[in-house]
Amino acid sequence: MSKGRRIRVLCVDDHPIVREGLTRIVALQPDMEIVGGAESGAEALKMFREFNPDVTLVDLRLRDTTGFELIRDILAFSPSARTIVLTSFEGDVDVERALAAGAKGYVVKGMVREELLEAIRAVHAGKRHVPSAIAAKLVDHLASEKLTPRELEVLKEIARGKRNKEIGAELSIAEDTVKMHVKSILMKLGVNDRTEAVTIALRRGIIHLH
Incomplete structure (x- = not known):
């Protein structure tokens, strides 16, 4: 990130209270800013094309699509896009699907806000970010046989x-x-x-x- 340029964040969640909370958290950071808040996949794609955010926060359950599909749609439009799943779902299969869809990070709502901020900064820097507690669940089930x-x-x-x-x-x-x-x-x-x-x-x- 060049000096003086803040990380531009787009938030996609169908709950207004969640979007407002994220806006407040991000607004307090000197190196970040919220460029938009979308409540649906269609609105998110429109805002992404308009604002070209550095990092997009995506919930897995939206009114008109899933976060997995939205991430794939965003990457189809911009292959270098960086997305982080921010959701209440913490199952290992959800994490697997999100990463397979192209998400660079996965954060569960309810975790300390520092975890989210760390994820935004890490993903913006080109790294992946999956909290240790979530990563441990993935490891626990790596050898599990998948259902057909x-x-x-x-x-x-x-x-x-x-x-x-x-x-x-x-x-x-x-x-x-x-x-x-x-x-x-x-x-x-x-x-x-x-x-x-x-x-x-x-x-x-x-x-x-x-």
Whole structure:
């Protein structure tokens, strides 16, 4: 950063209170400024093109898209763009998806504000920033076997409270096939029953209930 030039930050979050809070935090920093606040993916892309921010803070859940998709859209427009996910979701799978989409940093809401400021400065300097507590979760599950797309579909239906027969009808597969998938899901997640599987999947960000 050249002397006297502040880091220009764009905030994307559909909660006005969050955007206002971030604006206050950033405004107190002598080396930063907020150039805009967007509440949707469409508005964020428009503001990004207009203001060309140095760092964009992106929530994972927006009204018209996901943070993952928004990050990919931003990078399609500007491959050198630097984004940081700022979200309430701290599951290892969410972090994996965000980094795979192209995010350079990942910060969970509720962490001390110094963590966010450190992330902004690090990402602006061309580095990656994932807090140690979040990175540890990634390491813990590195060797975990991933669920297949069909297993994810079955798990989502389990989370909606459906029984095997209902899941089979919904996905147009045999009930015995559903049972096979359920057994595989339990094994991969290291749990003993369906309820525990849903609990673990939600905590890790494997699935989300809307």
